[in-house]
Amino acid sequence: MPQLNMVQAINLALREAMARDDRVVILGEDVGKDGGVFRVTDGLYEQFGAERVIDTPLAESAIVGAAIGMAAYGLRPVAEIQFLGFIYAAFDQLLTHAVRLRTRSRGRFSCPLVIRTPYGAGIKAPELHEESSEALFCHQPGLTVVVPPGPYHAKGLLTAALRHPDPVLFLEPTRLYRMIREEVPEEEYTVPLGRARIVRPGNAVTVVAWGSMLQRTLDAVTGYDAEVIDPMTLSPFDSATLLASLAKTGRLVIVHEAPLTGGFGAEIAAIAAAEAMLMLRGPILRVAAPDLPVPLAKLVDHYLPQPEQIRAALDEVLRY
Numbered sequence: 001m002p003q004l005n006m007v008q009a010i011n012l013a014l015r016e017a018m019a020r021d022d023r024v025v026i027l028g029e030d031v032g033k034d035g036g037v038f039r040v041t042d043g044l045y046e047q048f049g050a051e052r053v054i055d056t057p058l059a060e061s062a063i064v065g066a067a068i069g070m071a072a073y074g075l076r077p078v079a080e081i082q083f084l085g086f087i088y089a090a091f092d093q094l095l096t097h098a099v100r101l102r103t104r105s106r107g108r109f110s111c112p113l114v115i116r117t118p119y120g121a122g123i124k125a126p127e128l129h130e131e132s133s134e135a136l137f138c139h140q141p142g143l144t145v146v147v148p149p150g151p152y153h154a155k156g157l158l159t160a161a162l163r164h165p166d167p168v169l170f171l172e173p174t175r176l177y178r179m180i181r182e183e184v185p186e187e188e189y190t191v192p193l194g195r196a197r198i199v200r201p202g203n204a205v206t207v208v209a210w211g212s213m214l215q216r217t218l219d220a221v222t223g224y225d226a227e228v229i230d231p232m233t234l235s236p237f238d239s240a241t242l243l244a245s246l247a248k249t250g251r252l253v254i255v256h257e258a259p260l261t262g263g264f265g266a267e268i269a270a271i272a273a274a275e276a277m278l279m280l281r282g283p284i285l286r287v288a289a290p291d292l293p294v295p296l297a298k299l300v301d302h303y304l305p306q307p308e309q310i311r312a313a314l315d316e317v318l319r320y
Contacts, residue, residue, distance in 0.1 A: 004184040007177050009151035010040050010116075013158040014078065016188050018048050021076065024162060027054040028063055028080030037082045038118060038177055064090035064115065068098050071113040076162060084119035084171065085128030098167045099142035113167045114158070120212050120257055121289075121304055122175040124297035130174070131294065132211070132258040137169050138235040138267065144168045144193055145235040147210045151182040153232060156191030164193065175212040196238035198245070202227035205317055206245040208268055209255040210234065213305060217255050220310035224318075234264055239271050243279075246272060250281035251317045257304055260288040282320030285313040 004012065018024045026041055032055040035042030045053040056063050060081055067077040081087045087094070094115070101111040121130035137145050146161060146168060148154035154172070161168040200218060204225035209217035214230050221228060227245050231237060246252060252272050254265035269284045287305045295303050 001183040001185060003181045004151045005178045005181050006148070006151045006154050006172065007038060007040050009155040009182075009184045010158055010172065011042060011044070012184065012186070013155040013162070014041065014044060015047070017159065017162045018044065018052065020188070022052075023074060023076045024078065025052045025054065025070065025075055026078045026080065027056050027067060029056055029058055029082055031055060031080050036080060038174075040116070040172075041080070060086050060090040061093050064093040064098065067113050067115075068093060068101070068111060071098075071111045072101060072109045076112050076114075078114045078116060078162070081115060081117040083125075083129045083131070084117045084133060085131035087115070087117060094143070094167070095140055099140050102142065102166060110165045111167050112165050114161045114164075114170055115167070116158075116170045116172060118174040118177070119171045120173045120175060121294050121300050122212055124300055127294075127296070130300070132256070132289070134171060134234055135258060135262055135264040135267070138264050142166060143235065144233065145171065146193060146233050147171045147173065147231070149199075149210070149214050149230050149232060150176065150180045151184050153191050155184055156189050157193065157232065159188055160190040160193050163190070168193070171211070173211040176215075180215075191232070194233045194236045194238060196229050196231045196233075196241040198227060198241065199230050200226065200228040202249065204249055205251040205253060205314060206242070206249045207253045207255065207310075207314070208242065208265075211257065213255045213257050216305070216307060217310055220307035221314065224314050226314065237268070237271070239275065242268065242271065243276055246276045246279050250279050251320070252280070252284045253287065253310070253313045253317060254284070255287045255305055255310055257289055259291045260286060261291050263288050282317040285317050287313050
């Protein structure tokens with residue numbers, strides 16, 4: 001079984017889906033001849049041709065708008081947005097049209113669209129290249145929001161997304177693209193959407209983290225009896241796994257790299273407060289970035305949550 005990084009695993013998922021289903025097409029900036037800004041689509045243009053791997057103008061609203069039309073009329077488009085911060089130009093197309101197409105048409109049309117985009121800070125890129133604004137999209141009914149944690153799950157989750165009947169936003173943590181290598185089966189497989197996984201079992205405190213913060217959290221909880229949950233799909237969120245863990249631990253810490261106020265961690269905290277209040281032995285704590293735009297390169301390491309902040313939150317909640 002080959003050892004692949006996340007770039008290679010996603011490329012393999014796309015290649016397999018395109019070979020299996022000629023309705024799958026890819027469109028985006030530089031996805032064709034150049035193979036994408038991170039080379040995720042490398043080689044697909046040569047294998048499947050310009051009609052199925054389409055280089056587009058620098059126009060995110062046009063990319064998503066065209067993909068919605070393709071999806072409505074029977075194709076299964078995969079639209080690449082080079083960085084999550086660039087998708088704001090397509091916000092209207094995604095929120096006004098893609099996620100509403102099924103309800104607007106009373107089920108006559110669906111929108112089997114996958115939007116892939118790198119997201120998150122830590123690569124020290126310019127402004128709008130390191131956004132972590134996943135909470136904006138989790139608020140939209142009809143949109144599935146996925147964050148793969150590594151190569152194995154990236155391939156399986158993307159394969160599942162490519163078979164989903166409605167829009168999926170597939171957020172690929174930029175820092176993890178080449179950081180982790182895992183055994184990835186060469187044959188097709190799926191990882192179910194909407195299910196969390198327990199990455200590390202424990203009994204004293206539940207810690208929820210996703211994206212590039214997952215690995216940082218795993219490093220930080222060494223020496224603690226902590227159960228670490230990776231949601232993998234933020235929307236719909238797997239509350240059953242969270243509540244089962246809280247029934248055992250009674251304590252909750254949430255870690256994410258998005259700003260604290262209105263981050264998706266607030267929704268997780270609300271679920272715990274509403275459905276597990278009598279299980280809790282201490283306050284729900286969140287470790288997140290400050291309520292500031294992502295700074296330029298020299299300050300990024302001070303902006304992102306650090307292991308010592310995670311450990312401080314664990315120490316505080318374990319005192320109760």
